[in-house]
Amino acid sequence: MMARRFITEILAFVVALAVWQVLSMAHIWPEVLFPSPLQVLATFHDDLLSGVLLLNLGVSLKSLLLGFVVGCVFAVPLGYLMGLSRTSRDFFDPLVNLLQAIPGLAWIPFAILWFGLGQGAVTFIIVMSVFFPVLHNLLTGIRMVQPVLVEAVQTLGAKKIDVIRHVIFPATLPNLMTGIRLGIAFGFRSLVGGEMIASTDGLGYAIFNAQQYFQSARIVVGMLTIGLVWLAMDRLILRPIEQRTTMRWGLVREGLEQA
Amino acid sequence: MTDLLVASSVSKIYFDTVEKNNVKALDDINLSIRPHEFVSVIGPSGCGKSTFLRLVAGLDRPTSGEIKVADRKITGPGADRGMVFQEYALLPWKTTAANIEFGPRLKKLPKTEREAITRRFVELVGLKGFENKYPHQLSGGMRQRAAVARVLANNPTMLLMDEPFAAVDAMTRQHLQEELAAIATHERTTVLFVTHAIDEAVFLSDRVIALSGRPGRIVADRRIDLPRPRRWEALVNDATFAAHRDELTRCIHGKAQKET
Numbered sequence: 001m002m003a004r005r006f007i008t009e010i011l012a013f014v015v016a017l018a019v020w021q022v023l024s025m026a027h028i029w030p031e032v033l034f035p036s037p038l039q040v041l042a043t044f045h046d047d048l049l050s051g052v053l054l055l056n057l058g059v060s061l062k063s064l065l066l067g068f069v070v071g072c073v074f075a076v077p078l079g080y081l082m083g084l085s086r087t088s089r090d091f092f093d094p095l096v097n098l099l100q101a102i103p104g105l106a107w108i109p110f111a112i113l114w115f116g117l118g119q120g121a122v123t124f125i126i127v128m129s130v131f132f133p134v135l136h137n138l139l140t141g142i143r144m145v146q147p148v149l150v151e152a153v154q155t156l157g158a159k160k161i162d163v164i165r166h167v168i169f170p171a172t173l174p175n176l177m178t179g180i181r182l183g184i185a186f187g188f189r190s191l192v193g194g195e196m197i198a199s200t201d202g203l204g205y206a207i208f209n210a211q212q213y214f215q216s217a218r219i220v221v222g223m224l225t226i227g228l229v230w231l232a233m234d235r236l237i238l239r240p241i242e243q244r245t246t247m248r249w250g251l252v253r254e255g256l257e258q259a
Numbered sequence: 260m261t262d263l264l265v266a267s268s269v270s271k272i273y274f275d276t277v278e279k280n281n282v283k284a285l286d287d288i289n290l291s292i293r294p295h296e297f298v299s300v301i302g303p304s305g306c307g308k309s310t311f312l313r314l315v316a317g318l319d320r321p322t323s324g325e326i327k328v329a330d331r332k333i334t335g336p337g338a339d340r341g342m343v344f345q346e347y348a349l350l351p352w353k354t355t356a357a358n359i360e361f362g363p364r365l366k367k368l369p370k371t372e373r374e375a376i377t378r379r380f381v382e383l384v385g386l387k388g389f390e391n392k393y394p395h396q397l398s399g400g401m402r403q404r405a406a407v408a409r410v411l412a413n414n415p416t417m418l419l420m421d422e423p424f425a426a427v428d429a430m431t432r433q434h435l436q437e438e439l440a441a442i443a444t445h446e447r448t449t450v451l452f453v454t455h456a457i458d459e460a461v462f463l464s465d466r467v468i469a470l471s472g473r474p475g476r477i478v479a480d481r482r483i484d485l486p487r488p489r490r491w492e493a494l495v496n497d498a499t500f501a502a503h504r505d506e507l508t509r510c511i512h513g514k515a516q517k518e519t
Contacts, residue, residue, distance in 0.1 A: 152406075154335075155317075155337070155410070156409070157362060158365055170352040250393060250394070250395025251352075
C-alpha cells in the first residue's frame with residue numbers, strides 16, 4: 001500500500017521530467033529561454049558544491065521561519081481572542097478586513113524605509129503575508145465549533161479555560177493547519193518577491209540576479225529549490241502532525257475514496 | 260423524603276431569530292422530582308420539553324420562576340447535572356477511555372482513582388475492548404453508551420438525557436433502553452429523560468410527565484408501577500404497560516388537537 005503510493009508519487013516526477021527533456025531535445029526554443037533538465041542538474045550540482053545555493057537557501061529559510069513565527073505569534077492569540085469575545089471581535093474585525101485586502105508585497109516601500117535593504121525588510125513583508133491567512137482560517141475554525149460539544153463538557157463541570165483547552169483548541173486544529181499551510185505558501189510568495197526588490201541575497205535574489213546574466217538554468221534551480229523545500233516541509237512536518245491529530249480523530253480524511 | 264429537584268412557576272420565552280418574534284416555549288411549570296426517581300418528559304415536538312431540560316442543565320435561563328436542585332438555585336451548568344445529548348457530543352479527539360475519564364480529570368482526582376472509575380464504567384456500559392478507540396471508530400449505539408458512561412463516571416446528582424436514543428436504530432434502541440433501566444436501578448441515579456416516544460417513556464420511567472403543545476404546560480403526571488427489572492420481551496404484551504401507553508397517548512394527542 002505504502003510502496004504503491006510511493007511509486008505513484010514518484011511517477012509524476014518521472015513523467016514531468018520526461019516531457020521537459022523531450023521538449024528541450026526538440027529544440028523548439030533556444031536554450032536560454034528553455035533550459036534542459038540536464039543543464040539544470042549541472043547548475044544545481046555546481047551551486048551546491050560552491051556552497052552558494054545552501055547559503056541563499058539558509059538566508060531565505062531564516063527570513064521565512066522568523067516571519068512565519070512572528071506572524072503566528074500575533075495571529076493565533078488574536079484569533080482566539082476575536083473568536084471568543086464579542087467585544088474584541090467587533091473592535092478588530094473591520095480593521096483586520098481592511099488590512100487583509102492589502103497584499104504583503106505592497107508593504108515593500110515601507111519595509112525598505114523602516115528596515116533598510118536586506119532580510120529585515122523581507123521578514124517584515126513575510127509577517128504581513130502570514131498573519132492574515134492564519135487569522136482568517138482560525139476565525140473560521142472557531143465559528144465551526146459545535147456548540148453541543150461545549151455544552152456537554154460544561155455539564156461535566158468544565159470552566160471556560162477547560163472549554164478552550166479541551167474543546168475549542170482541538171476543534172480548531174484542522175483550520176489552524178490550513179491557515180498555517182496557506183500562511184507558509186503566502187510567505188514563500190512574499191519571500192521571493194521581497195528578496196527580488198528589497199534584498200541582496202536569498203533565493204529570490206538569486207533568481208532575479210540570474211536573469212540579469214541570462215543564466216536561465218540557475219533561475220530554474222532557484223525555483224525548484226523553493227518547490228522542494230516546501231515539499232519537504234509538508235512531508236516531514238505538517239503531514240505527520242495532521243496524521244497524528246486531525247486525521248486520527250476522524251476530523252479530516254485524505255480523500256473521499258474508501259480504504 | 261425531600262425533593263431533589265423543585266421547579267416553581269417556570270416560564271421560558273425566547274426570541275425566534277428566523278421568525279423574528281417572541282415564542283413562549285414553557286408556561287408555568289411546577290414540578291418536583293424525588294431522589295432516585297426516573298422521570299420522563301414527553302410531548303409533541305416544539306412543546307418545550309428539551310427547553311425544560313436545558314433550564315435544569317443551566318444551559319439556558321428561565322424567563323420567570325426558578326429551578327432548585329438539592330436546594331441550590333440553578334444559575335449555570337455544573338458537574339452535578341450531567342447531560343447526555345441525542346448527537347452523543349463525545350470529544351472526537353479523545354478515546355473512549357479519555358472521554359469517560361474527562362469529568363474525574365476535571366475534578367483532579369488521583370490517577371489510580373480515575374483509572375478505576377473509568378474501568379468500572381467502561382465495563383458497566385459494555386465497552387470493554389473499545390477503550391482506545393476514537394468516537395468515529397464506534398457505532399452509534401456504542402457512542403451513546405460511551406456518552407452515558409462519561410456522565411455517570413462523573414457521579415452527578417442528576418442524569419439529564421435529551422432524546423438520547425433517537426439517532427440509533429430500532430434494535431439497538433431497545434437494547435440501550437433495557438441497559439439504561441438496569442443501570443439507573445443499579446446506580447440509584449436520578450434521571451430526567453426527555454423523549455417524544457411514549458412507549459420509551461413508559462418503559463423506562465417511574466413517572467411520566469406529559470406536556471401540551473406550545474406553550475408547554477403539564478397535562479399529565481402519571482406514576483408507572485411496573486416491576487423492575489424491565490424487559491421488552493415481557494412488557495410488549497403487558498396490559499398495564501399498554502394501558503399507560505394508551506392513556507398518555509390520548510393525553511398528548513387529545514390536548515394537541517384542542518390547541519390547533
